Amino acid sequence: MDNQRDSRWVALMKAVQAGDQVSYATLLREISPFLRRLARQGWPKGAAADIEDVVQETLLTLHTIRHTFDPGRPFVPWLLALLQRRIVDGVRKHARTHRREIGMDISDVTFSIEQANTAYELPADSKVLRSAISQLPPGQRQAIELVKLQEMSLKQASATTGLTVAALKVATHRGLKALRLMLAIAK
């Protein structure tokens, strides 16, 4: 059974090296569950997402080094060497990440005390601020409205305006600088 499967994969891999896309799709779809099962065995404590990452990294590695496969030799040991390497990398990456990051539960109440010191801050005069924004050049005004007032991410604002993220960053920075100056003069 295993021999038959290996022979089949060897034949598919041979066709893949020749550039046959149909064989490649068949091969990758057939080996994915096989890799997933072995990755789970090799990394029992790995989360489902980590296991899927290992499977995908193995497929990417297979794609990059497919020229190193010799059709005169079995396919599974070749594939397992890639998988083993990617499991080791995955475990290392996981350990590295967990050394630096702390998992936190999302909770409704974040602080037991009153938030920050907003109670002591003077309420901003929204009318003055709105008037100052309206006096900004169109590009800066649009950037401030989208990024600061509507709280869009730079990426979203870039998609909305068609401007690059860098251009938006510059416009926002200049807009804020101009606003600071205008509000200082108004005071």
Add this chain to the structure above:
Amino acid sequence: MDTHTLIDALVADLIPVRRLFPPTLRLLGWLAVSIPAVATVVALQGVRSDLAMRFAEPTFLAEQAATVATALVAGWAALAGCIPGTARWKLWAPVAPLCAWMVSLGHQCWSDWVRVGTAGMMLRPDWMCLPDIAIAGAIPALAIVIAIRRGAGLTSAPVLWGSLAAAALANAGLRLFHAEDAALMVIVWQFGSVALFTAVLTLLRRFLAPIRELYGLP
């Protein structure tokens, strides 16, 4: 990214590839480049005058045979190690000729001690061994690094064995033009240079033949 989407992307990106030749054939290719390179250095330096006499000595022949065997087996192991799933014994194979080389040097050292006592254990500076080995080994090392980079690049063992192969071949060439036969001198300066050359290239392995790291999936 979903695995099915990744598979579709990989399938769309597929182009025919030229299969890697078997390690033995690749080794022959490496030798075809490296032997003329080392031979040129030997010819430029001039063959030592007592070479014919030295070739009549079994100890010299045994040492040279072990050195060349180390170069061949290490070169072959370096190229075999480029293929994922290579049997583990192949990656350890160079240890045998390397040990034979060290034993032959040790044996010569012991013979010197028995024959001439402390006079045979004199150590003096011979700094030319290192640049000679570096010059003779440069092209073999470059050739094997290029060959290793064509491989899978999943482990660093090929760079270690490839460097040793280049250094051993260079040392075999060095013995043909460098007239230094005191065993201790050979061990310290020539074998030491081989070890240093191998160590330096192995330490630079990340630059010479970077290991294919994780791709960082989006």
